[in-house]
Amino acid sequence: MKLKFNLSPEIEKSLEEDIIYALPYDLDFEGEQVDGFLVVTQTKLHLFKAHMLDKTYSLEALKDYEVEQFIGSGALKVTYEGEGARICAFTPKWFRRYAELAKMLNYYAQNKVHSDYDEKKDEYICEKCGYPLLNGSTHCFRCQKKSTVLIKMMELCKPYKKLLVGSIVVTLCVELLWIINPYILRLVIDGYIVPRNQDPIGLMQLIFVYLGIFMTISILERCTMRLTNELSNKVAKELRGMVFEKIQALSLKDVSNRTVGELMNRMGQDTEKIQNFIAEYGRDVIIRGFSLIVLSIILFVTDYRLAILVLLPLPPVLWMVSKLQNTIELKYWKQWRKHGQSSSLLHDILSGIRVVKAYGNEEIEVERYTKAADKVSEAMISAETFWSKTFPFLGYLITLGEFLVLWFAGNLILKNQMQIGELIQYTTYVSMIYVPLRWSIQLPRVLADTMVSGGKVFELLEQESELVEDKQAVEHTIHGDVTFNQVGFGYTVYEPVLKNVSCQIKAGEMIGIVGASGEGKSTLINLLMRLYDVTEGSIEIDGIDIRKFSQKSLRSQIGVVLQETFLFEGTILDNIAYSKPNATFEEIIEAAKIANAHEFIVKLPDAYHTVIGERGYTLSGGERQRVAIARAVLHHPKILILDEATSALDTQTEKKIQEALDRVIEGKTTFAIAHRLSTLKKADRLIVLNKGTIEEIGTHEELMKNESVYYNLVMAQRQTAHIKQ
Numbered sequence: 001m002k003l004k005f006n007l008s009p010e011i012e013k014s015l016e017e018d019i020i021y022a023l024p025y026d027l028d029f030e031g032e033q034v035d036g037f038l039v040v041t042q043t044k045l046h047l048f049k050a051h052m053l054d055k056t057y058s059l060e061a062l063k064d065y066e067v068e069q070f071i072g073s074g075a076l077k078v079t080y081e082g083e084g085a086r087i088c089a090f091t092p093k094w095f096r097r098y099a100e101l102a103k104m105l106n107y108y109a110q111n112k113v114h115s116d117y118d119e120k121k122d123e124y125i126c127e128k129c130g131y132p133l134l135n136g137s138t139h140c141f142r143c144q145k146k147s148t149v150l151i152k153m154m155e156l157c158k159p160y161k162k163l164l165v166g167s168i169v170v171t172l173c174v175e176l177l178w179i180i181n182p183y184i185l186r187l188v189i190d191g192y193i194v195p196r197n198q199d200p201i202g203l204m205q206l207i208f209v210y211l212g213i214f215m216t217i218s219i220l221e222r223c224t225m226r227l228t229n230e231l232s233n234k235v236a237k238e239l240r241g242m243v244f245e246k247i248q249a250l251s252l253k254d255v256s257n258r259t260v261g262e263l264m265n266r267m268g269q270d271t272e273k274i275q276n277f278i279a280e281y282g283r284d285v286i287i288r289g290f291s292l293i294v295l296s297i298i299l300f301v302t303d304y305r306l307a308i309l310v311l312l313p314l315p316p317v318l319w320m321v322s323k324l325q326n327t328i329e330l331k332y333w334k335q336w337r338k339h340g341q342s343s344s345l346l347h348d349i350l351s352g353i354r355v356v357k358a359y360g361n362e363e364i365e366v367e368r369y370t371k372a373a374d375k376v377s378e379a380m381i382s383a384e385t386f387w388s389k390t391f392p393f394l395g396y397l398i399t400l401g402e403f404l405v406l407w408f409a410g411n412l413i414l415k416n417q418m419q420i421g422e423l424i425q426y427t428t429y430v431s432m433i434y435v436p437l438r439w440s441i442q443l444p445r446v447l448a449d450t451m452v453s454g455g456k457v458f459e460l461l462e463q464e465s466e467l468v469e470d471k472q473a474v475e476h477t478i479h480g481d482v483t484f485n486q487v488g489f490g491y492t493v494y495e496p497v498l499k500n501v502s503c504q505i506k507a508g509e510m511i512g513i514v515g516a517s518g519e520g521k522s523t524l525i526n527l528l529m530r531l532y533d534v535t536e537g538s539i540e541i542d543g544i545d546i547r548k549f550s551q552k553s554l555r556s557q558i559g560v561v562l563q564e565t566f567l568f569e570g571t572i573l574d575n576i577a578y579s580k581p582n583a584t585f586e587e588i589i590e591a592a593k594i595a596n597a598h599e600f601i602v603k604l605p606d607a608y609h610t611v612i613g614e615r616g617y618t619l620s621g622g623e624r625q626r627v628a629i630a631r632a633v634l635h636h637p638k639i640l641i642l643d644e645a646t647s648a649l650d651t652q653t654e655k656k657i658q659e660a661l662d663r664v665i666e667g668k669t670t671f672a673i674a675h676r677l678s679t680l681k682k683a684d685r686l687i688v689l690n691k692g693t694i695e696e697i698g699t700h701e702e703l704m705k706n707e708s709v710y711y712n713l714v715m716a717q718r719q720t721a722h723i724k725q
Helices: 009-014 092-111 146-155 158-193 200-249 252-256 260-302 304-311 314-351 353-358 362-414 420-461 521-528 551-555 572-579 585-594 621-634 651-664 700-706 709-724
Strands: 019-027 033-041 044-049 052-058 062-070 073-080 083-090 482-492 495-505 510-514 536-541 558-561 639-643 669-673 685-690 693-698
Touching: 019 092, 033 083, 033 092, 044 083, 062 092, 073 092, 083 092, 146 260, 146 420, 158 200, 158 260, 158 420, 200 260, 200 420, 260 304, 260 314, 260 420, 304 362, 304 420, 314 353, 314 362, 314 420, 353 362, 482 521, 495 521, 495 536, 495 685, 495 693, 510 521, 521 639, 521 669, 558 621, 572 585, 572 621, 585 621, 685 700, 685 709, 693 700, 693 709, 700 709
Parallel strands: 510 669, 510 685, 558 639, 639 669
Antiparallel strands: 019 033, 019 083, 033 044, 044 052, 062 073, 073 083, 482 495, 482 536, 685 693
16 A cells, blocks of 8 residues: 655655655645645654644654544554644545555554555555556556557467468458448449440349349358357457466465455456457557558548548547547446445355345345446446447547548539549449448447456456465475464564464364364464465475465365355265265265264255255254265365364264364364363463463363463353353
């Protein structure tokens, strides 16, 4: 996010140190508009008003930076000389930047070092045009170079260049045949009709040639259609595969930055627009250009005066189109944005349909979606209305040349300086040349719509994942020793989630991870699975840094049962076998028995072949959890991760599952997270996290004797349980 804005020369000259941050502020504490700047240098914080220095603070004297949000305004608050003080105020548009600045300055207050930051990361406003960026995007689709996107779209056709060249060649032949037709028509009129030539053989020959050309054109157009459709379908299929593969390759953080609805739009609607563009406009760029050149040459050779009249309206039309281009692009960009918001909302409503019905909010959700759909409709109507108002006028200007030709050529005929057949031939060519001209007027509209979709697709395809696969990644059979070496992690440097986490786990140990909510328990196991990369230190398995493992090798040997159970639409058999697609039916049954799931599965109408619906909605929470445990058991992992694996089970079932898990974890390195600390009593050791660091580590008995963080957590749970009883 950009935190360093350009300063006036007067301000820059008054500063003695390098500028680290510079943000405008536009309100005083009475709510009046001001022209101010907050500037942070190496050791000082300066406030300027109207380019004049107002106040200066030493950074050593400031701490506890905080942004307060009011109605229509915000303020930066600090602790100065032991007391809270507001140092500047601003309108809501600056709130996010000041919130980010407060975090950066708090980091400096604790570490006495200014943190590095990426100005493009998490930026939400385009610096060039000032419009908001889409979530997860690093560049503005309105300001992107259309030629670059167009070249990338054409490069998609490279593997199918034979189809592309074939469709172009066939279409060029069609265009040439269309150009020949008016000449034959002229021969018929001037050679036979006007002079009333009674030679039937010559006339019939010309008619047969004319009809033959039409039949040939019809056959070639069918060939063109088939080649083009085959080309566009193959490109679309490959492009969708590339987008889906890229989504799978991105890190969890990269995917989380975008909504599911937006990703589905890029997979579906955006790739479809690229497909349509290639099918309808890709080759036409060449064909229409060819027609325009050939017809222009014919018109100028035939009569340059008439040709000038034909093309006379073209310069003002092109000038008007260029002026309207930005407006057209903006309207289609807004249309896409509204459509994306509508799709995301629809996905959320349908995904949470149970919650909607549980609270009786069907009418509210219908109203929400209707409003979103209305906004999409308004954006589409606005774009199409604008075009429908401008295009007829542009089309009229273009065809104005045709009327000039008829008037001028009519005078030539009256003066016997041109024959009727020659006039018909010429006016036919004029009509033909207006086809590519009208097409070129439509092109900016199509480009504006398609380039937005193309830009989003290629932006996703070109995004570099935060998880970089080592070029010499190893395929290693895991034994199970795990070492955390001074591990640190934060989504930003100045907001660490984990700090200096170090411990060694031996193969076969069961490790319980405990701590209050938000202390980094799930983050720790996410790092072990390498869903994220550590920002400091390293995690080693069997003495090998997990960043040197291939991601497939690492995760194929780790089994996980997450707190949020997710089952795919399909049968119970499919869901259990997901972790091992080649498993035998006997192996699946054995895994289900270990997870205490076999008993309820065989009572279902189709047993293991029962279709459980999306997210397994036909099963109870406990049943879904047991299917997920069976899936992990079938995986035969060397490292097992249980994130609240028994949270959805009743006490009786939980006891059975715990007995099953005792058998499952035997010989496996196991990490278990549980809020009910009683379930971790059998753990070999417990890691207690507090404020992102390891506060304690030891057995249940040892930690209870310490009477520290773990002891307090256990006592709090016992007191809560006593109150409930």
